Amino acid sequence: MSVLIVFLVIAVFTVVIVGMVVHMVAFGSVFWLIARKVSDAAEAQKPKPCEFCGGTLLPEATACDACGAPRDPKQVAARSTSQNSAR
Numbered sequence: 001m002s003v004l005i006v007f008l009v010i011a012v013f014t015v016v017i018v019g020m021v022v023h024m025v026a027f028g029s030v031f032w033l034i035a036r037k038v039s040d041a042a043e044a045q046k047p048k049p050c051e052f053c054g055g056t057l058l059p060e061a062t063a064c065d066a067c068g069a070p071r072d073p074k075q076v077a078a079r080s081t082s083q084n085s086a087r
């Protein structure tokens, strides 16, 4: 009879511990995702150097104040390829 009680206690502990681990992993990944989103947003708010002239690009600027280059080099590539296909 005592063996059955010990087995039951071990089973309950196992379920509780597995449940705790599952919750820790689930909440941990959610918090990690939130922290990464916050850090990405903070990174996007920082002024960054212009890739063409090295001047400061403000976070709200879509193009460089100094040389007029677009903020995102991908936009330049997309624009040049669309101009080439238009010709």
Ligand SMILES: [Zn+2]
Residues within 6 Å of the ligand: 050, 051, 052, 053, 054, 055, 064, 065, 066, 067, 068, 069
């Ligand atoms: Zn520039």
